[in-house]
Amino acid sequence: MIKQKSKSRHETEPRSFLDDxxxxxxxxxxxxxxVEEDLDEKHKKMKDDPFVFLRATFFRWATCIEALCPELKDAPRVLSVGDTHTENFGTWRDAEGRLVWGVNDFDEAASIAYPFDLVRLATSARLAPKAKKKKARAMTHVGNGDAAKAILDGYKKGLKRPQPSLLDEQASWMRAYVTCTDDERDEFWDEVEKYTRAKPPSPVAVTLRKKLPPDASFDRFATRVAGVGSLGRPRFLAVAEWCGGKVVREAKALVPSAWDWAHDQRGKLRFLELAKGPYRAPDPHLALESQSGFVIRRLAPDSRKINLGDHANMRLELNLLNVMGFDIGAIHAATGASKKIIEDLDQRDSDWLHAAAKAAAAFVEDDFKQWRRHG
Known part of the structure; x- marks a missing residue:
């Protein structure tokens, strides 16, 4: 059982980012x-810019956000994504083969006051790079106030009419933003060829092989370096041949949410509770290897996280932020708390999300500067 404790470490004693x-x-x-080499890579990435730093440091957010926004901490608590940000969304195929878009990482799921999923998403929109470094092409500029409004409007719609975003049906307009390009497909399979061979723990190896198609020809186990916040946790892959092409399954170590760590609670793995909850069209390959605590998923060009800076078509525009808010609303609606949340929202002024994201972004930028000065 999780101990009920509302105060975070940062509320009880001031701490530096380095200490946390x-x-x-x-x-x-x-x-x-x-994986210490991967943790070293995470430390390097944390110096890139405040947006990447935010992605890498949910543990710090968990220790400080209630003290930073005390007016939000007593709002209705729901099972939340926790680590919401503009690059915590992706695509996958459901059991009917339909292409689905939405939050695709619930590593940090925890019981949290509902506003903080929205504040973190709006904060990430504020901090998102305004230009593509790789392709030197300007992204559409989104005003911070308009971004917060778009997220909140979408969130309210998701609470009231929750459903998954199906790119083959009602969300077909999103294909221009998120579907995989030919270049990205080539890049994906090129990377698979380069994955380093590895030996997973026995229970993980058995589960990975079971998740392959029954008559697939197993090739090898491998590992890869991926993500930002999860860097340091081991990842293993099974690569096989099936029906004329390759198939890949990944196992990533799953640990309790950093929210529970920050609040001195005994953690509980809630990944599948959200990923396969009501109003989702889940990936049928998603599973939890309970003995060793690894989450298993299919990897493919159409089943992956979408990063703004890497994806050729991705633009941080208001309609995209709106559907991000919608998906968060649908996730929160699955907890049965919609009525309480709507009542709480009705009591807040129209600028609350913009103001909270502004304060949070400034805090993240200060931590980022401290990290850049360190080492």
């Missing part, structure tokens, strides 16, 4: 066998 980072990584090493 050290304590969190010490805790992480007690939860899984950390």
């Amino acid at each position: 980072n050290t304590d969190f990584e010490r805790w992480l090493r007690a939860q899984c066998k950390v």
Whole structure:
């Protein structure tokens, strides 16, 4: 059972980012066998820009956000995504083969006051790079106030009329933003060829092979470096040949949410509770290997996280932020708390999300500067 404790570490005593980072990584090493080279890579990425830093440091958000926005912490609590941001969305195929878009990472799921999923999403929109570094092409500029409004409008719609975003049906307009290009398909399979061979723990290896098609010709186990916030946690892959092409399954170590760590609660894995909850069209390949705590998923060009800076068509525009808010609303609606949330929203002024994201972004930028000065 989770202990009910409302105060975070940061509320009880001021701490520097460096102290929180050290304590969190010490805790992480007690939860899984950390890949130290990947953790070093995470440390380097954290110096890229405030947006990447935000993605990498949900543990810090969890310790500080209630103290930073005390007017939000007593709002209705729901099972939340936790680590919401503009790059925590992707595509997958459901059991009917339909292409689905939505939140695709629930590693940090926890019971949290509902506004904080929205604040983190709006904060990430504020911090998102305004230009593509790789392709040197300007992204559409989105005003911060308009971004917060679009997220909140979408969220309210998701609460009232929750459903998944099916790119073959009502959300077909999103294909121009999120479907995989030919170049991205080639890049994906090129990377598969380069994955380093590895030996997973026995239970993980058995589960990975079971998740392959029954008559697939197994090729090898491998590992890869991916993500930002999850860097340091081991990942293993099974690569096989099936019906004339390759298929890939990934196992990623799943640990309790950093929210639980920050609030001195005994963690509980809630990944599948949200990923396969009501109003979702889940990936049928998604599973949890309970003995070792690895989450298993299919990897493919049409089943992956979509990063703004890497995807050729992705634009951070108001209609995209609106559907991101919608998906968060649908996820929260699945908890049965829609009525309480709507009542709480009706009591808040129209600028609350913009103001909270502004304060949170400034805090993240200060932490980022401290990290850049460190080492």
